Amino acid sequence: MSQSNDAHPIGIDFGGSGIKAAPVDLDRGDFAAERVRIETPQPSTPDAVAEVFAELASSFDADDGGTPVGVTVPGVVRDGVVSTAANIDPSWVGVDAAALFSQAAGRPVFAVNDADAAGLAEAHFGAARGQKGLVIVTTLGTGIGSALLHDGVLLPNSELGHLEIDGRNAESHAANSAREKHDLSWEEWAERLTTYYRTVEGLLTPDLFVVGGGVSKHADKFLPMVDITTPIIPAVLRNKAGIVGAALYATRR
Structure with missing residues (x-):
């Protein structure tokens, strides 16, 4: 019906x-x-x-x-x-x-x-609502999805999860699936995420990172240990995004 x-x-x-x-x-x-x-x-x-x-x-x-x-x-x-x-x-x-x-x-x-859809949602209704400048929304799951938004306008298909870092595809080393596969502690995973996000901020100098994906509901266990200059906050729309x-x-x- x-x-x-x-x-x-x-x-x-x-x-x-x-x-x-x-x-x-x-x-x-x-x-x-x-x-x-x-x-x-x-x-x-x-x-x-x-x-x-x-x-x-x-x-x-x-x-x-x-x-x-x-x-x-x-x-x-x-x-x-x-x-x-x-x-x-x-x-x-x-x-x-x-x-x-x-x-x-x-x-x-x-x-x-x-990932671009999730980014749009977070920029207009979620964690990045009203944020000026460059916002990078990342989704940590099987891979790493990314969305770039400047003053709320989407720059599509960024695919930042496929950056090569230290000779590896970034998502194969730092996605949530890598944490689960290698049974990493939150601290060990945060070290990998620090390397990833430092690389991205060095390339693009964003004003804000928003971290989504199912694991974002546990953001308090790992985000405070991600040691970068850019503000980084959890997404709020999660599976609705x-x-x-x-x-x-x-x-x-």
Whole structure:
């Protein structure tokens, strides 16, 4: 049964394990109705995901389908086209996700990198709201996602998790997955994060770092030990950030 969304834009967060959707109240930066989640099909091919996408989008229809829809993609997205696919089926590379989802939903859909969506949400409704200058939002999870925003304006597809530091891909050494894999203490992980964030601040001199990802709920256990010059604070929207940011992105296209 369709749920009323009172014409709120819809955000859909496409992840490796689940695809989540909700209408978003952009006055509050929060869900306007209860979130719906469907398992990501395996394999997560474009056609299989498009079917789930259409089901999710239609579950919130309260009008003629004219409400904006935004979708996150866990990869680089340029003009709607996916360029990388680290945690989804490799067949996504080269696919025009925006066109595919638009056809499936029967309305215009706008695709954005997942970390960029989270960054937009944190900049406009979360930890970096009202922050001037350069804000770098990082998500610490399986990898390290990044979003660059200057005075709230997104500079997309930064991919700072793939910086080479000390001869290694940064996220392979400093992501939360590396902490879990190597059973690092919070202090040991903070040392790795210090190296990572010092490298980024040396390159870009940001005014603020915001740290997201599921592990951010434990920020008090590691962020105070990250020894850098730039202020660094935890994200506040957490698992809502992708959906909220995707909906916001769709209204700005």
